[in-house]
Amino acid sequence: MTTRIFRCIFLVALMVLASSLIFVMWVVHSRFMQSELAQLKVEASLASQAVTNEGLPYLEGLDNTIDCRITWISADGTVLYDNRSDTVEMENHLQREEVRQALEEGYGQSTRYSGTLMARYIYVAKLLPDGSILRLSTSQGSVLGLMLGMWDSILLVIIAVLALSYWLSRRLSREVVKPLNELNLEMPLANEGYEEIQPLLRQLESQQRQLRAQSTELKQKQKEFNTVTRSLSEGLVLLNNSGTILSINPSAAKLLEVTPNCLGADFSVANRNPSVAALVEQALRGEKQEQTVSLSAGQYLAAASPVRSEGQVFGVVLLLFDVTQKQQAEQLRREFTANVSHELKTPLHAISGYAELMKSGLVPQSDMVTFSEKIYQESQRMVQLVSDTLRLSRLDEGAADMQWDTVDLYDAAKQAVHELTAPAELAGVTIHLEGSSAYIRAIPQLLSAILFNLADNAVKYNKPGGSVTIRIEDRASEALLTVSDTGIGIAPENQQRVFERFYRVDKSHSKAVGGTGLGLSIVKHGIQILGARLDLDSEVGKGTTITVHFPK
Numbered sequence: 001m002t003t004r005i006f007r008c009i010f011l012v013a014l015m016v017l018a019s020s021l022i023f024v025m026w027v028v029h030s031r032f033m034q035s036e037l038a039q040l041k042v043e044a045s046l047a048s049q050a051v052t053n054e055g056l057p058y059l060e061g062l063d064n065t066i067d068c069r070i071t072w073i074s075a076d077g078t079v080l081y082d083n084r085s086d087t088v089e090m091e092n093h094l095q096r097e098e099v100r101q102a103l104e105e106g107y108g109q110s111t112r113y114s115g116t117l118m119a120r121y122i123y124v125a126k127l128l129p130d131g132s133i134l135r136l137s138t139s140q141g142s143v144l145g146l147m148l149g150m151w152d153s154i155l156l157v158i159i160a161v162l163a164l165s166y167w168l169s170r171r172l173s174r175e176v177v178k179p180l181n182e183l184n185l186e187m188p189l190a191n192e193g194y195e196e197i198q199p200l201l202r203q204l205e206s207q208q209r210q211l212r213a214q215s216t217e218l219k220q221k222q223k224e225f226n227t228v229t230r231s232l233s234e235g236l237v238l239l240n241n242s243g244t245i246l247s248i249n250p251s252a253a254k255l256l257e258v259t260p261n262c263l264g265a266d267f268s269v270a271n272r273n274p275s276v277a278a279l280v281e282q283a284l285r286g287e288k289q290e291q292t293v294s295l296s297a298g299q300y301l302a303a304a305s306p307v308r309s310e311g312q313v314f315g316v317v318l319l320l321f322d323v324t325q326k327q328q329a330e331q332l333r334r335e336f337t338a339n340v341s342h343e344l345k346t347p348l349h350a351i352s353g354y355a356e357l358m359k360s361g362l363v364p365q366s367d368m369v370t371f372s373e374k375i376y377q378e379s380q381r382m383v384q385l386v387s388d389t390l391r392l393s394r395l396d397e398g399a400a401d402m403q404w405d406t407v408d409l410y411d412a413a414k415q416a417v418h419e420l421t422a423p424a425e426l427a428g429v430t431i432h433l434e435g436s437s438a439y440i441r442a443i444p445q446l447l448s449a450i451l452f453n454l455a456d457n458a459v460k461y462n463k464p465g466g467s468v469t470i471r472i473e474d475r476a477s478e479a480l481l482t483v484s485d486t487g488i489g490i491a492p493e494n495q496q497r498v499f500e501r502f503y504r505v506d507k508s509h510s511k512a513v514g515g516t517g518l519g520l521s522i523v524k525h526g527i528q529i530l531g532a533r534l535d536l537d538s539e540v541g542k543g544t545t546i547t548v549h550f551p552k
C-alpha cells in the first residue's frame, strides 16, 4: 500500500512538474517575444532614421554580424538591400503583410515562417519619407529552442524538484499509511484516525462480536459434547476421512489402550487392535461394519459407521459396547440348560430302569414296595428340580410379577419351622425359633423360599442329634434373620461357590438328602431382589451360621 501511495504521489508530482515547466516556459517565451518585438521596433526606428539620412551606404556599412535581418524595399516592392540574402534572387516584397501594412499605416508587423530562411520570423516594417520601406526581422526562437538554450538550469531544477518530490512522496505515503498500520484490530472502535475507515472498523467490530459469540457457542457445544462422551461407559471415537482421530472419549482410550491426548494422530498408528483397525478401514471405504471384538476389558461389540455428506465419506464414528455381561449371561444360560438336562436325566433313567424291571416281572413281589419307593423318590427329586428351576428363572426375570407386602419375618420363620418339623425329626435334628416379630417390606413367597432353603440346608447338612436355631431380631434400621446349625460346616474355599447354580460340596450327600444344588442360588438371587445382604460364617465339623440383613 505504501508503495502504491508513494507511486501515486510521485506521479502527481511529476505531472505537476512537467505541466508547470511547460507553462512557465510558455510564459517566459511569450514575454521574451514581446520584449524582442519591442526591441525590434526601437531598432527599426533608429535604422529608418539612419537610412533616411545616409541611404544605402549606411546599410552597407553595417556590421555583418548583427543579429537581425535588415531588408530595404523600394516603394514598388523591389528589394534594394538585404543583409542575409542576395537581392537579385529575391522576389517582389510588396505583398508581404508587414510591408503592405507599413505602406498603409506607416508601420507594419507580422510573424510568419520564412521560406527563404527556413525559420519563423518577426517582421517589423517602417515607411520611410521617400516611400521606401525598411524592414527589420529577427528569428523567433521556439519554446523548445528556448528550453534547449536553458537546458543546464532546467536540468538542475528538474533534478532538485525530482529529489524533493521523491523525498516528500516517501514521507507522505508513510504518514498516510502509519495510522492504518497502527490500527488495533482487537478493539476496532478504540481506534481514532481516519474518519473514512470508521464504517469499516464498525463492520470489523460487529464481525468480531459475531465471531466471539460463535466461538463461545462452539466451545460450549464442545464442552457439552465432551461432558456427555466423558461420562459414557461406551467407547466413542470420531475420525475424519483420512483416519485422523478428531475425538476420543476416556472409555474408548482405555479400551483401545491409547493415550487420551492422541487427538490428531492417525488411528491406524495409535490403535493396536487389528480387528478394530480392519473395521475402521472398511468404514472409511464406506461400508458399515459391526463385530464382537476381544479387548483386554472383555468382549465388546465394535460398530464402525461411515459418516456421509453429499455421497462422500467425510468421517467415521466408532462405538464400542460392552457385551461381556450379555455373553456371560448367555454362557450361564447355556450351562444352566445343560445342567438342568443333566440333573433331570439321572432320575429319569432311574425311574425308567425301575419301571422296566417291574414291567418285565423280574422284581419279586416282596421288593415291589422298595422299587415303588425308589420311583417315588426319583420323581420327587424331579418335581423339586423342576420347581426350583422355575423359581430361579422367575427370579432371573426380576420377579416383576410378584407382589410386595409388609411381612412379619417371625411369622414366615414359624411357617418354615412348621414345614421342616417332620424332616428334622427324621434326621434327628431339633429346630428352635427365637426372637420376636420384625416387619419388613418383602415379596412373601420369595421370603418363604429364602427361609425354607436356609432352614432346610441347616437340617439336611446337620448331624444326628444336632440342632438348628432360627433367630429373628428387630433392629432400628434392619431386621436380622440368623440360621445357625451344628452341622458339617462348609470349608472356606467352598463358601463362595455354594451360591453357584448346581454347585454342591458333596454331590452324593446332597442327592441323598434330596438336594438339587439350586437352593442357595435361589437364596442369593432372592436376597438381591429384596435389597438384603447375606453373611456366611462356617467352620467344617462345627456348623454354619447364615445371617441375612433385611433393610426396613
Ligand code: ADP
Pocket: 453, 457, 458, 460, 461, 462, 485, 487, 488, 489, 490, 498, 499, 503, 504, 505, 506, 510, 511, 514, 515, 516, 517, 518, 519, 520, 521, 544
Ligand atoms: P442343595 O440342594 O444341594 O442343598 P444348595 O444350593 O442349597 O443345594 O447348597 C449348595 C451346597 O452347599 C450343598 O450341596 C451343601 O454342600 C452346601 N451347604 C449348604 N448349606 C449348608 C449348611 N448349612 N451346612 C453345610 N453345607 C451346606
